[in-house]
Amino acid sequence: APTTLRIAEIFGPTIQGEGALIGEPTVFVRAGGCDYRCSWCDSLHAVDSRYRDTWAPMATDEIWQEVTRLSGGQPLTVSLSGGNPAIQNFAPLIALGKEAGYRFACETQGSISQPWFAALDTLVLSPKPPSSGHRVDWQKFDHCLLAARGCDQIVLKIVIFDDCDYDWAKAVAHRYPDLPLYLQPGNPEVDPETPVDLTAATERLHWLIEKVTADRWFVPRVLPQLHVLVWGNKRGV
Amino acid sequence: APTTLRIAEIFGPTIQGEGALIGEPTVFVRAGGCDYRCSWCDSLHAVDSRYRDTWAPMATDEIWQEVTRLSGGQPLTVSLSGGNPAIQNFAPLIALGKEAGYRFACETQGSISQPWFAALDTLVLSPKPPSSGHRVDWQKFDHCLLAARGCDQIVLKIVIFDDCDYDWAKAVAHRYPDLPLYLQPGNPEVDPETPVDLTAATERLHWLIEKVTADRWFVPRVLPQLHVLVWGNKRGV
Ligand code: SF4
Ligand code: SF4
DSSP states (O other): OOOEEEEEEEEEEEEOOSGGGTTOEEEEEEEOOOSOOOTTOSOGGGTOGGGGGGSEEEEHHHHHHHHHHHHTTOOOEEEEESSOGGGSOOHHHHHHHHHTTOEEEEEEOSSSOOGGGGGOSEEEEOOOOGGGTOOOOHHHHHHHHHHTTTOSEEEEEEEEOSHHHHHHHHHHHHHOTTSOEEEEEOOOOOOTTSOOOHHHHHHHHHHHHHHHHHTTOOSSEEOOOHHHHHHTTOSOO | OOOEEEEEEEEEEEEOOSGGGTTOEEEEEEEOOOSOOOTTOSOGGGTOGGGGGGSEEEEHHHHHHHHHHHHTTOOOEEEEESSOGGGSOOHHHHHHHHHTTOEEEEEEOSSSOOGGGGGOSEEEEOOOOGGGTOOOOHHHHHHHHHHTBTBSEEEEEEEEOSHHHHHHHHHHHHHOTTSOEEEEEOOOOOOTTSOOOHHHHHHHHHHHHHHHHHTTOOSSEEOOOHHHHHHTTOSOO
C-alpha cells in the first residue's frame, strides 16, 4: 500500500486571506496533526487528536486528484497548511503539482524542517509569539531556513495579540532583517458557530496599524485575515 | 519663485489599503487635479475644481519637508496619488526622497505618461472600467508602460462594479499577460460623512471572489480596500 498522509480538509478555490499571498486564488490542503498547542489556535480541528478520526488517510495521488478536481485542472497556488504540514512528506505532491504548472506555498511554525521546503514557491514561517504559550526553538527554526534554500520566497508572518507579542516581533525582525515580515492582529474569536464581530475585527487591525505607525516601525506589512472578515470562522472557505 | 505643485493632502504614516503594496506603511501625497471624472470617484476633493482652493500650492522642498516630518525621517514608501498625479512633475520630489532611502509608488489611470515613471519603485496603472463612464485610450496607456521601463514593479489594478467591468478586466488581462493584476470590488459608498456598511463591503468582496473562482480565472489577486473597512470613507487616514 502507498504511504498515506493525514488530511484534515482540502478546499477551494478561494483566495488566500493572509500574508504575502493575500488575495491569491488558492486551493488549501490542510494537514492533520500539530506538534504545538497554541492557546488561541484557530485550527483545532486539524490539531487536536480528539478530531483525529475526521482526518482522512489519503495517498498523494488521491490528494492530487482532489486538487485537480477543485481547480478544474487550471493551475493555481496550492497552500499546504495545518496543523503543521511539516510533520508529513509532501514532496511527492509538490513534484506532481509542479509538473502540471501549479505553484506551492506552505505555512508552518518552523519547528520541524523538511527537505521539500526547497521545492516550494513560497514558504511562510510563522513563529509563535509568547501569547501562544510556546517558546520558539530558534535552532530548529534556523534549520527550516537552511532547508528552504532555493525556495523563491521565504517570509515571516507573526500574529500579534498584545504588546508583549509586538515587542517580541520586533526582536524577531531584528534577528532576520532580510526576511519580509507580515504582521496580523490575533483573532480571539475562533468558534466556527459564532458570527465574527466585524467591528471588533477591524478595531484589532486598527490597533496594530496605530502601534506600528506611532512607533515608526516601517518594516512590516500589516494585514488582517480577510477570510475572517468575509466568512467569519466558517470552515472550508 | 520655484515651481509649485497642487497638493490636495499629505497624510500618514498609515498602511496602503489596496493592491500590490497592501499593508505597507506609507505616507500619501495626494495631488490635486484630474483629467477624468469617474462616475464613482471616491476622491472628488482632489478632482473637482470646486475644491480647487483647498489644494495647496507647494514647492517640492515643502512637500518633502512634510513627508519627512510625518515619517520622523524614517524611510518608508511614499505613494503619489490623486486625482491624477501624472499631470504634475514629481521628478524632483522622487529624486530628493530616493536619496534619503525612501521608496516611491504612484497610482494613475494611465492617461498621461511621465518620464519620472521610470524612477518609481512601483507604478500602479489603474485603467478605468466601463462603469466609470470613461473609455481608455490604449495608445496613451501603452505610452505609460513605455515611460515606466526601468521601474521595478509595474502592476495593473482594476476596480470592478459589475459583470460588464469584470468581462472588461478579463480582456485587459489578456492584453497585458505579463503584468500582475489586482482586482478590487468597487465602493459605491463614497460620502465621507456616512459610516461604511461593513457587511455590504465584505459582501462585495465575497461577490468578486465568487466570480473569479467560479470562473476558474486564477490570474488576478482579489483584494478589498482595507482603509475603507478600517476607517470608512474618512479622509486623511
Ligand atoms: S502551530 Fe498553528 S495549527 Fe499548531 S496549534 Fe499553533 S496555531 Fe494551531
Ligand atoms: S481617475 Fe481616479 S481621481 Fe480621477 S476621477 Fe477617476 S477615480 Fe477620481
